[in-house]
Amino acid sequence: MHRQFDGTLKHQHDKAHIPHSFAVPDGTTAISITLDYTCESQAVVPPQISLSLFDPAGARGTRHNNGDQSIRLTQSTASPGYMPRAIRPGEWTVWIDVHRLLEPDVMTYSIKVELSAAPTDEAPVAVTRTPPTPRGRGWYRGDLHAHSLHSDARFEVAELVQFARDYHLDFVTLTDHNTASGLAEFDSLATDDVLTMGGVELTTYYGHALALGVREWQEWRVGLEGLTMSELARRVIDGGALYVIAHPTSVGDPWCTGCDWQFADMQPGSARHIEIWNES
Ligand SMILES: [Zn+2]
The missing domain is CATH 2.60.120.380 (Jelly Rolls)
Incomplete structure (x- = not known):
């Protein structure tokens, strides 16, 4: 059909x-x-x-x-x-x-x-997680914003983790644009030397924000049915995730759509974290 x-x-x-x-x-x-x-x-x-x-x-x-x-x-x-x-x-x-x-x-x-309606023989990808050994309090070096081919980057999820390992990062965070679909595999790749963490990058038409800790698809379509960015931020924060305004002074439309921050109600509004690295 x-x-x-x-x-x-x-x-x-x-x-x-x-x-x-x-x-x-x-x-x-x-x-x-x-x-x-x-x-x-x-x-x-x-x-x-x-x-x-x-x-x-x-x-x-x-x-x-x-x-x-x-x-x-x-x-x-x-x-x-x-x-x-x-x-x-x-x-x-x-x-x-x-x-x-x-x-x-x-x-x-x-x-x-x-x-x-035909029977499918596609087996699920088995992912298991072995939590890394806690290393206690201290200073750690890592990345809170990275992409894979689950959105527009070229890395396989495993390649991103290896990239972090090659650069001796202690942690790396997968924040694909408007999807959490890579996180199950990403979780499974944590080791004692590289902690893997997850979230999504809410890639709206008028600004990007990280929702660190979000594990499922998160509504991102600001403007649809009157959704505002401050309401979206409230949902993320109330859900226990960390809300971070991403690259607010990047080059924006039309070169990089939504990459510069345009929300008058979130300057920075309820955001407690803002990226200071301003590439897209
Ligand atoms: Zn972005």
């Missing part, structure tokens, strides 16, 4: 979130979603989009990677950016998040959804 959505996006859709809903019948075992788009870009910077996917129970993830927008899900496996979990019957929605679409560009797109 398959479903297809075709559409056209222009500059008026810049910074929008565009939903496409489809029904998943009982007995579905695998879902494949492919986004194809064409844009003969004549703008100073080409379009940038991501896909966010929701099942009837909530978010399955976001893939913040312009070069790869395909999704495949089974109960036990998922493409980078998305969480493996039971395939629930009901209404699912895939959203196109338009991070950047400048004049005069016009994008035509096609989303193809394929549903399968």
Whole structure:
């Protein structure tokens, strides 16, 4: 069974979130979603989009990677950016998040959804965690903000940990853009010499913030249904995570969408931590 959505996006859709809903019948075992788009870009910077996917129970993830927008899900496996979990019957929605679409560009797109009820033989990736031996109080050197191919970086999760080890860091934190899908594997790679920690980078259209300690997909779409950044920060902090304004004076739109901090209600508002390194 398959479903297809075709559409056209222009500059008026810049910074929008565009939903496409489809029904998943009982007995579905695998879902494949492919986004194809064409844009003969004549703008100073080409379009940038991501896909966010929701099942009837909530978010399955976001893939913040312009070069790869395909999704495949089974109960036990998922493409980078998305969480493996039971395939629930009901209404699912895939959203196109338009991070950047400048004049005069016009994008035509096609989303193809394929549903399968065939038995799958994909086994879950086994991840186990052996907690590192506590080293007690002291000064430690590490990184609180890093990405993997679960969003837009080139590192496999294991390569990131090895990179940290090669640089003799005591800890490294995986904070992929708008997804926690790499954290289970990242956790499993902690050793006595490198502690692995996790969170997400809330990569909104108007500023980025780290939510350190968040373990699941976190709503990041400020502006959608009136969500403000201060409300989003409150949710993160109330959930016990550390909220950090990321690279507030980086170069921003259109070169790096949302990379500079534009929230008048969070200067710094409830944020108690701000990055002083200002690359994107
Ligand atoms: Zn960022």
